[in-house]
Amino acid sequence: MSAQANSALARVVYDAFNNNDIQAILTLADNDIEFVLIPFDQHFYGLEGFGEFMQSFKAAFPDCTINLMNQVVSDEKVVNEFMVSGTHAGVLASPRGEIPATGRSIGYYVCEVWEVKNGKLAKVRTYFDTTTILRQLGVTPAPGE
């Protein structure tokens, strides 16, 4: 794939996410996709795992949208900086526990590093700051020992 094609692939995927078309995204992903949430060291494997993550995120933030700000592209990879915005209207599941809907709005920055294989999304590593999200939700982490 050319750098240009990788850039276009990412744009198509984020547009589909904004249109709630999870199925369209899955047709653009490799069967053995690995999706990693770096803050939790949480790994989702395959189309099923990747699809479940997206559905669960959409359940927590049904109106959420991704606003792409910057890309760095090479022949095999594309890195995307974007802002996620939405309203916390459903249960947010994380490895550190479930947070019931707060009704609050979020807006935080994400950096996703994609590896592209045969024109499909094969690996994603996602960087963001969970402190920012908890603060926006009005949730205070318990102090350490």
Add this chain to the structure above:
Amino acid sequence: MSAQDNAKLVRAIYDMYNERDIEGIVAQATANVEVVSMAFGASMQGLDGYRQYLQSWATAFPDSRVEVSNVVAGDQGVVVEFRGKGKHTGPLAAPQGEIPPTGKSVDVPFCDVYQIKAGKVASLHNYFDSATMMRQLGLIN
């Protein structure tokens, strides 16, 4: 600059950090470089800002090392995934104020996004999960 040149420029920055050659790093940046800590919501301007940003990590974690795991290089930008490892033996500048040394060791994944203009660093966006770091420092559960 080619993508390859950009990758070389940026890789050198991580080697220089490990050698504590802060001035060597700052010399790679444009005069009006902008450094943004995405987690802390802090923006630092110019060579002084870049210097303070680098120095603040070196002050909090004097023995810290960066270990690069992946570089994505384009014609105008470079992205570096790396781990920052070190012992917290100096004051750490954080949005809620200075955190006194805890003596704890951290090992945190980071992602840096650079914009390169005419062979120099024009901007840097630094991504990491501050909760991961605060947890390793024993400050939150």
